[in-house]
Amino acid sequence: MKVWKKKKLTGKYGKIQETVEKELSCSAHNIDHTMRVYNMALNIAKQERDVDLDVLKMAALLHDIARVKEDDDKTGNVCHAEESSKMAEPILKNLGYSANKIGDIKHCILSHRHRTNNKPESIEAKILFDADKLDSLGAIFMIRAGAWMARHNCPIFPQMGLKKYIKINLIGEKEDGRIKDPSKHSLYYEFEIKNRKLPQLMFTKTGKKIARQRLRFDEIFLDRLAKEVEGIL
Known part of the structure; x- marks a missing residue:
């Protein structure tokens, strides 16, 4: 029997991991889901060209940060992808990301949900979409x-x-x-x-x-x- 230990990231990624873990509570969309998507995204990225791994890593970690807001919503109007992209912006600004990088990361987050009109365009967004759906x-x-x-x-x-x-x-x-x-x-x-x-x-x-x-x-x-x-x- 293999004993699994939760992967702890370091540096700025570790800080984001801790922040996301505090925000998520649903067992189907908790930090474990986030880390599976993170790991799968990096696995897929190995087979692709010209991938901005920093954009991909941040997007993977933040893609579901607002999931609880949608789960608790009774109106059906809250989209966790949209809310997560909004929540991500101030977090990324505090880490010193440029407006362009923030835009790239937000696009990945916004387009990872297939039940919307926001379609992934960048290679990083496409990888995140696939990694999330595989889960x-x-x-x-x-x-x-x-x-x-x-x-x-x-x-x-x-x-x-x-x-x-x-x-x-x-x-x-x-x-x-x-x-x-x-x-x-x-x-x-x-x-x-x-x-x-x-x-x-x-x-x-x-x-x-x-x-x-x-x-x-x-x-x-x-x-x-x-x-x-x-x-x-």
Whole structure:
């Protein structure tokens, strides 16, 4: 059994890590998620050219700093990507970053969420997008989704057909709409609405490859889960 120790960053990155950890409370989007995205982003960056690693590191650390604001919002109007980009600016100014660098980092943060019209344009933004989405696939998806479902008292299995669910519980009756009532959501809805599409949304070659591998794992897992519940396996 491997014993995992939380990675402690040093210097300015360590300061940001501590700040972000204080801001995050949801177990599905806590500092552990942030550090997985951070590590994956650096892994993907090794396969890409002309990456500003400082921009990428800062964006990865700050991309979800306002996540709690969205989670606690009852109106459906708060976007954590937008709020995180706003929160990041004074933090980066205090660290002495130039206006141009701050703009580059904010663009990465603002465009990391796929359910918005803000699309990643820089290589750093594309890498962050892929790294963040990969944390919604594979074995870690099952753990994160389980934590989120437990927080919102969700059923494991769907309580209605997918089309009816989208009409009743997603804003705008669209697949990319925000969830109205989290307690009506399900692991299977999340997989069908979001996860199946993620490999084709990836920007980098490395991201696409890993996404396809993780998606296959999820398909096998969910199929087995259903069979175990039915007493087949």
